[in-house]
Amino acid sequence: MSSSVVRLRSSQQTIYYGWVIVAALGLTETVSWGVLYYAFSVFLVPMQRELGWSTGTLTGAYSLALLLSGLAAPLVGRWLDRHGPRMLMTAGSVLGALLVLAWSRVDTLWAYYLIWALIGLVMATTLYEPAFTTIIHWFDRDRAKALLAVTVAAGFASTIFLPLSAWLVAALGWRSALLILAVLLAVLTVPPHLALLRRRPDDLGLMVDGRPPEPDGTAVPATARHRGVELRTALRDPAFWWLAIAFALETFATVAISVHLIAYLTERGDGARFAAAAAGLIGAAQVGARILATLFGNRLSQITLTAMVFALQAVAVVILIGWPTRSGVLTAVLLLGAGRGVVTLMRAGLVAEFYGRTNYGAINGTLALFLTGARALAPVGAGIAYTLAGGYQPVLWAMATCSLLAAAAMGQVRRYRQVAMATRGNT
Numbered sequence: 001m002s003s004s005v006v007r008l009r010s011s012q013q014t015i016y017y018g019w020v021i022v023a024a025l026g027l028t029e030t031v032s033w034g035v036l037y038y039a040f041s042v043f044l045v046p047m048q049r050e051l052g053w054s055t056g057t058l059t060g061a062y063s064l065a066l067l068l069s070g071l072a073a074p075l076v077g078r079w080l081d082r083h084g085p086r087m088l089m090t091a092g093s094v095l096g097a098l099l100v101l102a103w104s105r106v107d108t109l110w111a112y113y114l115i116w117a118l119i120g121l122v123m124a125t126t127l128y129e130p131a132f133t134t135i136i137h138w139f140d141r142d143r144a145k146a147l148l149a150v151t152v153a154a155g156f157a158s159t160i161f162l163p164l165s166a167w168l169v170a171a172l173g174w175r176s177a178l179l180i181l182a183v184l185l186a187v188l189t190v191p192p193h194l195a196l197l198r199r200r201p202d203d204l205g206l207m208v209d210g211r212p213p214e215p216d217g218t219a220v221p222a223t224a225r226h227r228g229v230e231l232r233t234a235l236r237d238p239a240f241w242w243l244a245i246a247f248a249l250e251t252f253a254t255v256a257i258s259v260h261l262i263a264y265l266t267e268r269g270d271g272a273r274f275a276a277a278a279a280g281l282i283g284a285a286q287v288g289a290r291i292l293a294t295l296f297g298n299r300l301s302q303i304t305l306t307a308m309v310f311a312l313q314a315v316a317v318v319i320l321i322g323w324p325t326r327s328g329v330l331t332a333v334l335l336l337g338a339g340r341g342v343v344t345l346m347r348a349g350l351v352a353e354f355y356g357r358t359n360y361g362a363i364n365g366t367l368a369l370f371l372t373g374a375r376a377l378a379p380v381g382a383g384i385a386y387t388l389a390g391g392y393q394p395v396l397w398a399m400a401t402c403s404l405l406a407a408a409a410m411g412q413v414r415r416y417r418q419v420a421m422a423t424r425g426n427t
Contacts, residue, residue, distance in 0.1 A: 016210025026153035034161025068120030070372025077365025084199025092125030104178035228356025285337025
């Protein structure tokens with residue numbers, strides 16, 4: 001779609017082009033998360049049977065991908081701030097499809113690890129971080145609604161792609177299943193990224209949120225330009241580091257619990273089917289919580305709401321430990337899923353609220369570096385703790401403590417933000 005067509009449609013007051021981008025990202029994030037992130041678990045057993053590699057060896061490549069995606073996030077964010085998402089996300093989708101295709105033919109360990117190392121870079125260019133950066137540049141007043149739309153759609157990625165991948169593996173074998181997933185990834189992400197993504201509203205003569213022009217006919221007044229602070233300024237802000245600590249602790253806790261939840265429930269005698277079904281409710285709870293948080297979140301500050309969610313995650317873990325019935329499990333899982341879903345929105349909103357749009361990609365990418373490290377270390381860290389402790393209950397108590405510490409860290413965020421606002425007001 002050419003820029004002239006977009007301007008013409010804008011002038012006819014049809015629909016703000018930012019919502020076109022939201023719709024495109026809703027589709028592409030669902031497919032990208034489904035193929036590049038969630039489908040991996042389905043292929044573990046069939047790959048192990050055919051290739052003879054241990055589970056630790058297979059999952060090690062996946063952890064490597066997560067670590068590299070975090071390391072690449074700051075650089076990806078800088079690119080997005082300067083050049084926009086169109087070419088980067090398109091190239092990432094093309095490379096991602098080629099790598100899934102290569103994965104389907106892999107038969108040596110070095111090639112397998114190389115493929116997943118490159119998939120880690122693809123994750124950095126196609127998953128939530130670049131999508132959020134794009135949305136932040138297009139929305140201000142309607143930012144929460146736009147983020148909600150994309151994350152609600154992508155929230156169903158596991159619901160769609162886990163059973164689809166399992167069915168394809170059962171019907172065709174794991175190699176042919178990956179061929180089909182590679183085609184789906186290419187067809188459903190490359191064209192939308194290439195045809196629909198744009199850098200900023202300014203490039204199309206539009207205002208943020210689609211607001212009408214100024215009375216004098218100015219399309220983009222100076223007051224609406226890309227306000228924000230430099231990355232180095234954000235890094236000197238103590239609130240940034242407390243924010244990183246809070247979200248890293250909570251990410252570590254939630255990922256560790258989600259990875260080991262089925263094993264914990266099965267070990268204590270809940271049954272494999274019930275354990276899997278209960279864990280599956282986390283995705284549905286995420287979607288519902290995101291909707292509620294967006295509808296009612298304006299009644300509380302984002303900092304307060306985030307701290308409350310972190311504390312609620314600790315309560316959920318205590319329920320999981322202390323209420324050893326199926327009702328207790330379901331209650332805990334719904335709370336865990338709700339918290340996990342809200343946290344995704346809170347982080348994106350807080351970074352934009354604190355530091356603006358100008359360098360959002362670089363700042364959010366730097367924060368994502370810490371979160372991705374926590375996400376990658378959580379499964380193995382919890383596994384080591386389980387071995388040392390001789391059971392899951394001490395591990396769960398430790399995760400509840402991490403969530404409480406994350407809530408306390410958000411208190412420090414509030415403190416330093418109040419100091420910063422007071423200083424700004426005095427000047």
